[in-house]
Amino acid sequence: MTPTTPSTPPSVLLLGxxxxxxxxxxxxxxxxxxGALRLRAAERKVAAHRDRVLPGVGMVTTGDEAGWPRWEEALAEADxxxxxxxxxxxxxxGPxxxxxxxxxxxxxxxxxADPETARRLLAGPGRLWVTAGAIGGFDVLGAAADADGLDDVRIRTTKVPTSLVQPWMSEAEAATLRALRPGDEPVTVFAGDPAAAIERFPANVNVAIGLAWATRGRPAAVGTTPAESAPESTGGQAPAPQDAPGAAEAALLQASLERVRVELVADPSVVRSRHEVLATGPAGRFELSFExxxxxxxxxxxxxxxxxVTRTVREALAARHG
Ligand SMILES: NC(=O)c1ccc[n+]([C@@H]2O[C@H](COP(=O)([O-])OP(=O)(O)OC[C@H]3O[C@@H](n4cnc5c(N)ncnc54)[C@H](O)[C@@H]3O)[C@@H](O)[C@H]2O)c1
Known part of the structure; x- marks a missing residue:
């Protein structure tokens, strides 16, 4: 990272x-x-994105294409x-x-959702900013969770069936989704926990992990010591020392991921993707819907x-000067 002086605008690097x-x-x-920020964007195959380039946005490559600045060089200059x-x-x-x-x-x-990745992303010294993405209301849900006020947190995401077809599906499963027509009954393609959901539908259920992040609560809400709040499963990795940077946050997130329930529905009648969040507990009943x-x-x-994401970027840039 290059030190930024008041006359040097911060450098933002998009990955993707x-x-x-x-x-x-x-x-x-x-x-x-x-001139308040410099923007660059990384793609694996920049040449394939030539027609999508924007004036003033420098392109760099994470791949091995000759003739483009490399990701490592751009990262060294990024704020x-x-x-x-x-x-x-x-x-x-990310790590x-x-x-x-x-x-x-x-x-x-x-x-x-991967415990080791979460631990590394939260370990610093760079700060992790988790965007709210396609849902929100996290001020309310976060406040309730901070007070240990939520027992049950659920999200049902409903999408156009063809957007849910995955490479791992059998021909028959994929064909069933493709064959659904408006007026047909919706099909539940997944019900379970966020980690399993993101494994199967990596581009469709980021919101579920975002919800778990937003409702992770504070350390005192899960256990009185970091050791008490540690998750049982660490994905086969050696557990990080509980006083390691970010370990307490990572433990809270893992506990929260075990609480959130996800349902993913293919509905041929929907026009817009819909996310319905229901959180209940001593703090009340909170129902939020996004389309x-x-x-x-x-x-x-x-x-x-x-x-x-744009809002989160502005917040992150403002915090650098705060
Ligand atoms: N938090 C949320 O609510 C939420 C909602 C929607 C999408 N998402 C996430 O955002 C991601 C991007 O969404 P999108 O609609 O822009 O997808 P997209 O496919 O249009 O764009 C992703 C881009 O990243 C590039 N890319 C992939 N791997 C790369 C690598 N190793 N190096 C450089 N470039 C790489 C691809 O070439 C592509 O151009 C999704 O995959 C999903 O994980 C999150």
Whole structure:
């Protein structure tokens, strides 16, 4: 990370320049045009994205393409990295970003479902910013969870069937989803916990892990000592020392991931993806529903995610000066 003086605008590096990355770049136009930030975007195959490049956004490669600046060079100059490339890329690149002392905005929040990745993303010294993404209301839910006021947290996500077809599905399963027509009964394609959901549907249920993050509560809400709040499962990895940086947060998140229930529904009659959150407990009953307009870049993706990420980027940049 290059030290930023008042005359040097902060350097923001997008990891992934797809539907969300490009929208975030467009939304940050006021800052870019005012010279208040420098923006670069990384793609694995930059040449394949040539027609999508925006003026003033420098492209870099995470791949081995000749002729483009490399990810490592851009990262060394970045003040903030904004991941919008997918769960696999978040797991591959995110931990090294924070370990190198650079702040990271995470869009593929599902990466946090893996205990070891979560531990590393939360270990600093770079700060992790978890975007709310396609849902919200986290001020209310977070406040209730902080007071140990939630016993039950659920999310039902309903999407157009074809958007839920996955490479691991059998031909018959995929064909069933493709054959659904408006008016047909909705089909539940998954019911269970967020970690299993993101494993099977890596681009569709980031919201469930985001919900678990938002309702993780405070250390006192789970156990009185970090040891009491540690999860039983660490994904086969040696557990981190409980006083390691970020370990208490990671333990809270794992406990929260075990509480959240996810249902993923394929409904041929929906026009917009819908997310319904229900949280209940001593603090009350909270029901939230989200149906955002589609992304102008990709009609299958909710437009709200790019708006949430842009907001998180602005918050992260403001905090650097705070
Ligand atoms: N938090 C939320 O609520 C929420 C909602 C929607 C999507 N998401 C996450 O955001 C991700 C991006 O969504 P999108 O609609 O922009 O997808 P997209 O497919 O349009 O864009 C992803 C881009 O990242 C690039 N990419 C992938 N791996 C890369 C790598 N290793 N190096 C460089 N570039 C790489 C791809 O080439 C692609 O251009 C999704 O995969 C999902 O994980 C989160």
């Amino acid at each position: 320049f797809g539907a969300i990355g490009r929208q975030v770049a467009l939304r940050l136009a006021p800052e870019r045009e005012a 903030l990295v904004v991941e919008c490339a997918g769960v696999a890329a978040a797991r591959e690149y 090294a970003v924070v370990a190198g002392g650079t702040d990271l905005v995470l869009t593929s929040v599902g990466a946090l 955002s307009a589609p992304s102008p870049e990709n009609p299958k993706t909710s437009g709200l995610t790019a708006l949430s």
